[in-house]
Amino acid sequence: MSTEKDIDFVLRTVEERDIRFVRLWFTDVLGTLKSFAISPEELEEAFEEGIGFDGSSIDGFARLEESDMLAFPDAETFQLLPWRPTESGVARVFCNICTPSREPFAGDPRGCLERVFERADREGYVFNVGPKIEYFYFDNDVDPVPLDTAGYFDLTPSDVANDLRRQTTLTLEKMSVPVQYSFHGGGPSQNVIELRFTEAVSCADNIMSSRLVIKQEAAAEGLFASFMPKPLSDAPGSAMFLYLSLFDHDGENLFWAPKTEHPAHLSELAQHFVAGLLRYAPEFTLVTNPTVNSYKRFITSGEVPNYATWGRKNRSALVRVPTHKPGKHVATRVELRSADNTANPYLALAVTLAAGLKGIEDELVLPEEATVDTFSQSERELAAKGIERLPRTLGEAVDRFEESELMRETLGEHIFNYLVESKRREWEEFCTTVTDWERVHYYGGV
Template sequence: MSSEKDIDFVLRTVEERDIRFVRLWFTDVLGNLKSFAISPEELEEAFEEGIGFDGSSIDGFVSLEESDMLAFPDPDTFTLLPWRPTESGVARVFCDVYTPSREPFDGDPRNCLLKVFTKADKMGYIPNVGPKIEYFYSDSQHELRPKDDAGYFDLTPMDNANDLRRQTTLMLEKMSIPVQYSYHAAGPSQNGVELRFTEAVSCADNIVTARLVIKQLAAQQGMYASFMPKPVAGQPGSAMFLYQSLFSHEGENLFWAPKDYHVAHLSDLAQHYVAGILKYAPEFTLVTNPTVNSYKRFISTGEVPNYATWGRKNRSALVRIPAHKPGKHVSTRIELRSPDPTANPYLALAATIAAGLKGIEEKLPLPEESARDTFLLSQKELEAKGIRRLPRTLGEAIQNFEESELMREVLGDHIFDYLVQEKKHEWNDYCTAVTDWERKRYYGGF
């Protein structure tokens, strides 16, 4: 719970900075950002008693008969919105959603991650995550029209998004979200930003904020930023890489171990954690890759994971172990490469961290390291090695998710059942849609 000191600091800041509007932020189950504004006079009451709103209007929340919900602001997330006019200051604060009986709401994605974080905390671990988010710029909201032909890490006159990336970085840092680096990604008009690692709940808050800031600044320049995983066939897709590690309460990185008797500097704890992610990846893929389009990104190019494998230099592995500088034990981490930026970050982190913790509880052994040519093996050879393929379609992902006891336990019945129902509708709509590709291929034949 937040302390009175935190709340007093926020109330004092609102008065001193003449803040006229405070936006209360939260997401629906699918990860869409929701917001409503209150006056500064209402803020103290919001901290103490919550602010009521109609939960039946939010996708995945509650029915009309039980619509009353309460939003309780988290004072640790209070910050000014720097793109708003300074003469009538606007701030935002993330909220936790409660029922009228003051119980945490089971359909609140942030609460779902908080429960996983609390479990890890009781086990003696602080989950830390650093995200790297990729996206495309276009001058159209309806189709990708590339604005440059630059490639990975290019710095050329063709990269006309360079100034926009710099402005985005400065805006995020004004909101106390440190940026490790921003860059032009591999595809035309594709860009990326890597945020500094922080504890898991703050990381999810930062991802939600970064997605809005990226879109907001693009719109101010007459551009559109899209997080669609695979907007153009034949071009690279957009990922949301998640760099994960566990720290002790004393600030020690528990993933690091001396190389002379551990694999890739990974401690036994880290190896169990990775093994848990590999075991449960087919079950949580619906959460980390939640759209039909997500699976168009999973193609065998050697850069996108198709199998639940791990490796050090192998970027086709689901989990990669990045190298770190000698003596920089704090940077020992794993890179989860499958998620994409359409995922609800609260649920994606809850599901993947829970899978890692389950691997620790079950003391799962780390499988053999995967070579780069794994995807060239036959299905029978993969099965002989105990390697599981990730879902190839949203339909497969739904089936694996629906059969998962762990995902139901982690997400709770409310979110779990809603995701199954909603994604089955999406998959059915896709399967019954007739595309231009089909018309061009079959209309005049036979």
């Protein structure tokens, strides 16, 4: 939340840097970034009273008869936009959305994550997340034509991807979004940017900023950056891997335990947290993988999870426990490998945190580690071990989500019902659309 000190700093910076436009950023329920600009003269009032706007045009926000909304800027998120001219500068600030009575709006995804984060904070936990964002560069926004044929960690013959990643990293760092790694991904023209971990709400803000900057820098070079989970049939898909950990208020990592207590160095609390992720993953998959195309990525490649398992070296596991450097206990974390970049990051982090906290609350027992690639075993064999399959289609994900009391409680009736309605409609539309594949196989008859 904004403090008087934060607000004073922003107002002073706007005056000293001659900022002429301040963009107010927020997302709709589906995760699309929204923005409108105000003059610096309106900023002080915005912090005190909010700025009104019509919420009826925002997906998942409000009906026409209750359309008035207020955007309250969060002063801690104030940043200059480095791609705008230095003269007559432009800044941005993320907002929380409220009703005219100044009550938090139930359809605000950022507010939803803040509520779950604050609940964890009251229980003594700080939820930290580090995202690894995969995406593709293409030469246009219509047909996905790769720019190279390179693979994982390759130094591409063309400098296009290297230069773009470098420029993207520099731009993000100017916006105080720290980049830990950047490299070429496993597919042709696929790239990866990994952000340094931070607390959950800041992480979601950083993901939204990164998506925009990645697209912005690509467009400046006449290229197109795509976050589509599976844009190419014969290439790996793109994920948004999430590295999760809980700290206490003194900065101690609560996930670490000596190897004598657990082979993966997971504390008892971490084991309960991971058990919660595994138990509720089939229910929250709609949020982490919210499009028809998301499920095209879930193929038997050995790198994408299809079952609710955990492991250390098994990259087909839903939750992987990376090995950290000896003595570096602060790096103990777990990696959720299912999410993709079509997810609203605020909602994705809200449901994963809620699932982990539920595992802690109910003291769920962590199942046996999946040391063998799950694709080498039959579904019957896995079911006999109590290993549950993740949804395979958007329609199946909607069904599992709709049955979940935890998801309804975490997201609230407003967001929950909107997701069920909009995603069921999306699935039905896909099921009734005739594709090129069907024409190739069936048009000529049998």
